[in-house]
Amino acid sequence: MNLQHTSTKLPSVSDYYSATQLRADRWSALRETAESMLVHDVAGRQGAKLLQTAEALLDALAPIEVYWAFPGAHVFEHLRKLLEQRNIEDLSISVRRVARALTSGAYRRRTIPIGSDEIDNEDYEDESTLPPEDRALGRPYFEVLIVDNVNEHQERFLRNNLYRVRRAEDPFIYEPVIVPSLEDALMGILFNHNVQAVIVRPGLVLKSKNVLPIIQQYLDRLKEDEHVDALQPSEYGPEACRLIAKVRPELDAYLITDRSAEDIAGMDLGRCRRVFYNQEDFLELHLNILRGVNRRYKTPFFTALKEYSKQPTGVFHAMPISRGKSISRSHWIQDMGAFYGPNIFLAETSATSGGLDSLLEPRGPIKEAQDMAARAFGSKQTFFATNGTSTCNKIVVQALIRPGDIVLVDRDCHKSHHYGMVLAGANVVYMDSYPLHEYSMYGAVPLREIKHTLLKLKAAGKLDRVRMVLLTNCTFDGLVYNVERVMEECLAIKKDLVFLWDEAWFAFARFSPMYRQRTAMSVANTLRTRLRDASGKEAWDKQQDRLKDADEETLLNTRLVPPPDARIRVYATQSTHKTLTSLRQGSMIHVNDMDFKGEVEQAFHEAYMTHTSTSPNYQIIASLDVGRRQVELEGFEFVQRQVESAMAIRRAVTSHPLLQKYFRVLTPSLMIPPEYRESGIEAYYDEQDGWSDKWEIWTKDEFVLDPTRVTLGIGGTGWDGDTFKTDILMDRYGIQINKTSRNTVLFMTNIGTTRSSVAYLIEVLVEVAKELDELLDDASKMERLSFDKRVAGLVEHVPPLPDFSRFHDAFRSGTDTPEGDVRTAFFLAYNEDNCDYHDLDDVLVERLNSGEELVSASFIIPYPPGFPILVPGQVISPEILSFMRALDVSEIHGYRPDLGLRVFTNEALQGLNKKTK
Secondary structure, eight states: OOGGGSSSOOOOGGGOSSHHHHHHHHHHHHHHHHHHHTTSOTTSHHHHHHHHHHHHHHHHHHHHHTTOSSSHHHHHHHHHHHHHTTOHHHHHHHHHHHHHHHHHTGGGTSOOOOSTTSOOOSOOOOGGGSOHHHHHHSOOEEEEEEEOOOOHHHHHHHHHHHHHTOOTTOSOEEEEEEEOBHHHHHHHHHHOTTEEEEEEOTTOBSOOOOOOHHHHHHHHHHTTTOOGGGOOGGGHHHHHHHHHHHHOTTSEEEEEEOSOHHHHHTSOOTTEEEEEESOOOHHHHHHHHHHHHHHHHOOHHHHHHHHHHHSOOOOOSSOTTGGGHHHHTOSSOHHHHHHHOSHHHHTOOOOSOTTOOOSSSOOSHHHHHHHHHHHHHTOSEEEEESSHHHHHHHHHHHHHOOTTOEEEEETTSOHHHHHHHHHHTOEEEEEOOOEEGGGTEEOOOOHHHHHHHHHHHHHTTOGGGEEEEEEESSOTTOEEEOHHHHHHHHHHHOTTOEEEEEOTTOGGGGGSHHHHTTSHHHHHHHHHHHHHSHHHHHHHHHHHHHTTTOOHHHHHTSOOOOOTTOOOEEEEEEOHHHHSSOOTTOEEEEEEETTIIIIIHHHHHHHHHHHSOSSOOHHHHHHHHHHHHHHHHHHHHHHHHHHHHHHHHHHHHHHOHHHHHHOEEOOHHHHSOGGGOTTOOOOSEETTTEEOOHHHHHHHOSEEEOTTEEEEEOGGGTOOHHHIIIIIIIHHHOOOOOOBOSSEEEEEOOTTOOHHHHHHHHHHHHHHHHHHHHHHHSOOHHHHHHHHHHHHHHHTSOOOOOOOOOBOGGGOSOSSSOOEEHHHHHHHTTSGGGEEEEOSSHHHHHHHHTTOOOBBOSOBEEETTOSOSBOTTBBOOHHHHHHHHHOOOSEEETOBTTTBEEEEOHHHHHHHHHHHO
16 A cells, blocks of 8 residues: 555655646545545554545645535535544545546536435546547536635525526536635636636635645746736736736636726736626626637537538549548448548548638638637737648748848758758858757757857848748757747847747647747737837837947847837747647648738748648648647646656656666756756756746746656667667557657657556666666676677767858858858759769768868758758868768668768869859
């Protein structure tokens, strides 16, 4: 039996990453304790300890349960009385029903009988195990948070009146949760993922009486820069609405007030859906709650596609598979129809009529679905893509970049950006990320490097040609920029700079308060508001006076303030299919550009037409529509669970003595140099101190580590990353991962990750560690030396990562700044007469060391790390050549071992120089 069930000492609050995780584990512990008391006399020593544990668990749950509708305050007090009366049998039955209903989600579908005299013949099946058709027929459940300081009689009045106006035809069902204060409201929406609407009534107070530390930390985060303590009671309601919009903008808020319309009209109410003036019209309130949730629940295109599939049609158009006709009439491919089922084929069509729409010229349900996605993700315009974020990146680059424009790019970005630069004819400045040599991976581009590059171009008189800064946020390995600071300081140097943030792996971030502050769209909206504020102009004016005639070093060491007339021009591309619910290749482009309508819209349309198929997959579009619905209604819950899963992996590996011998979780201190970690954080989890408070970290550090990504150092196993991924994880255990380096593997949790999956992963790692232990116990001296040598080769003797060298002078417009014409170099290589091949041998090394210049004629992309170490037109440095020779990966795009390294001939470069002159 677990020690926590035999003593009053419960696990420390610091052991838990979130309050929801704490709640789930303590209900489970209470159930086990109650069941154990059935077999022990409560008058005996063991029974007395169990009794104390049960009392401690109920005390620990009490301040948490006030924020949930189920089991509710009445049931919770009933459990307390059963314990006080020592009615252990009824307590055990009741607690078991509550705990199982919470785990399975059964309380969402039906009333759960609590008392032992109530018969419950239904199984407590997990919602996820129900047939899809059964779940689709049920009415979705949610909870409404009512903020009002009421007594027991008034609370009963509120509940009864809301129950009274329910109707059988209501599309949803909800339960109220009533809390007294503004602080409780904020804790409730951060804690209870079932809340979809908040009703703020005029009787609320400011302070919460709840002092549970894990809940109090939520308030500490929110009260920074918020002067709530100075508010007057009449301001509590409007302030609550504003803070709700700041913390969880997807929620509907309703304000009931007795203030005049004139007073309310001038106040910031966040995204308050409606104001009710001191009335108790419960039916109207009920209908507004349902209407607000239905606004997010609607899926215009998915609904249109379902309706289309029901229509009888005669197809005299493309696609024999439409309506499933080519399958149903076949004698040889019936297995395909049986595997996929009929609906997918009934919804297959090339038609854009019949209630459907055209992705290229959307005016109907696709347009409405895109507008709803824009609302959900905080953009001004959103566009769907059915062939991945690679295409999205090329669309944005082509729409915004003209031949000769200078673009600042992080060198280790996705290859689609490099090819986008080729297509657009950009002059590229590749900026180096800080290297993590020990783990054969790059970090991210320091802000100082970005500012230095812009200031250098400004000094050379080329700032007018600088069009865009393109950065990956977050990186594949989970490094996240301080997006707000990057954009502020870059705009201070060039006020109309365009930003393209590649958020391919970051679509989920919008739906967590902590993550959201580092997303492109959220920051764009924040800066729009800030630049309109008079205080922003005042701060800019003061800084301009201080920085008059300042040198570059001063500017680099100063946090620059953007001018009040700066233009906010921000684009984000997201792989919805990678981190949210969507079919493969479903992606979105989010736009928040003040100049989009006047300057970009037509060019964007042409670029979109260039790269988008005229026959897009409607199933992908429908999945994007449904994926948007999901995250607006339950994204907060799913992202929270996703982070919890990753934290569980961290804790297990960090605290398991056997796993520590062979594996190492890469902490923020290992992946982010100290100069970029102002908070001083070392790790997200420490055995002695528990979890770090990441809110503070994410607010101020230059780079933070996305906790949903767990990079595991595996050099101690003697296997390289690719071997461990393929031979061990995939082939032996069926565990899929994506990213590896020479001595690491990356485990990414997502919104579909379950606790069972996490447990299986830990079991596998433990089994692998045990096998290694046994192998080394029986190893001969030579075998042990061989193992130690492999480990040393992976951990100690790692080839240093090379920086970007430079473009050859033939592809540059001058030697004072680093930009290069990658397009000219790319197409120059189309003529094989301009190219030559060289083996990666000692002779080539000697030639480079003697000063000879060799120029790459192609992109060279090894996997891992998965980004170009050479681009067309780049001078091959001795460091790059050494790195290539040390690579032991099997996949290198752009390099042919049978021919060697592809470079430009001297004649081709000289000929190009003559043409340029």
